[in-house]
Amino acid sequence: MDVGDDNYQAVTLTEVLRGVADAVPQVTNRGTRHVAAAAAAAGNHADGSAKLTKASYWQAIQGYIRSGDVLVAEDGTSYASLGLQLPPDCTFVAQVIWGSIGYSVGSLRGTLTAAPDRRHLLFVGDGSFQLTAQEVSTMLRHDYKPVIFLINNGGYTIERCWLGKTARYNDVANWAYADLPKVFRPDTRRGRSW
Amino acid sequence: MVKTVADLEKALSAPNDSLIFIESIMDPFDAPTAVINSGNNGADLDYGPRGPRHRDNMLLRPAT
Numbered sequence: 001m002d003v004g005d006d007n008y009q010a011v012t013l014t015e016v017l018r019g020v021a022d023a024v025p026q027v028t029n030r031g032t033r034h035v036a037a038a039a040a041a042a043g044n045h046a047d048g049s050a051k052l053t054k055a056s057y058w059q060a061i062q063g064y065i066r067s068g069d070v071l072v073a074e075d076g077t078s079y080a081s082l083g084l085q086l087p088p089d090c091t092f093v094a095q096v097i098w099g100s101i102g103y104s105v106g107s108l109r110g111t112l113t114a115a116p117d118r119r120h121l122l123f124v125g126d127g128s129f130q131l132t133a134q135e136v137s138t139m140l141r142h143d144y145k146p147v148i149f150l151i152n153n154g155g156y157t158i159e160r161c162w163l164g165k166t167a168r169y170n171d172v173a174n175w176a177y178a179d180l181p182k183v184f185r186p187d188t189r190r191g192r193s194w
Numbered sequence: 195m196v197k198t199v200a201d202l203e204k205a206l207s208a209p210n211d212s213l214i215f216i217e218s219i220m221d222p223f224d225a226p227t228a229v230i231n232s233g234n235n236g237a238d239l240d241y242g243p244r245g246p247r248h249r250d251n252m253l254l255r256p257a258t
Contacts, residue, residue: 048198048199048200048203049198049199049200050198050199051197051198052196052197052198052199052201052202052218052219052220053220053221053224054220054224054225054226055226056199056202057202057218057220058226060199060202060203060206063206064206076229077225077226077229079228079229079232080225080226080228080229083226083228119210136213136215139213140213144213145210145211145212145213145214146213146214147210147214147216148213148214148215148216149216149218150215150216150217150218151218151220152195152217152218152219152220153219153220153221153222153224154222155222157222157223157224157225157254158225158229158233159233160222160223160233160253160254161225161229161230161232161233161234161236161237161253161254161255162233162234162236162237162240162247162253163237163241163246163247163252163253164252164253165223165251165252165253165254166251177195177215177217178195178215178217180215181213181215189212190212190213191212191213191214191215192208192212192213192214192215193214193215193216193217194195194196194201194204194205194215194216194217
């Protein structure tokens, strides 16, 4: 393992993490960093007619989360959910380090199966959702009741931060997302869509 | 689909007695600064000092 110009041999990850934990000051008042800052920048939405922005979106989500929720966060701009302040007994599921887009929809199906008595929230963008959307069919078949928050912003916004701000390869087709519950399970009225 | 804050608040007030699917329409260039910075830093790491991102308007950057 290299740290600057120094090389350390036979170091375990446990030892590294212990060293990092000892070196970094403990944070006792972790707040809604991204969310609070974004909300402040969003201005006043008192009349509710303002166009939805990421700032106002995450501000509303912050107010929606309750104790005991399971939050599943997709890669990309859904990373912003890392800035939420979670009430007690919440569980946060993510896999930032692998950058494996689409994983979160299947992961939600897994958390629903593992803890059916808890409320489950999925935060996913359109680009990632299109890779694994069919898992919603399985959720409906099992009568699961997750809350799926899908951001439709026309493609891979996180990739636009990397390269190709306006490139077509960062766009995706615009699905009729809100119709999917009816598509996946037309024999029932299960599922509310907006 | 929801397009305004009021739309979203209405959707969030629905009873959770079934699967709830909320599609929110947003601008492709709207992202939290921290997320944009992480993408920009990733580009630096991936492409190096002579990478293609330095050309005009090649990547989304934080608002100044």
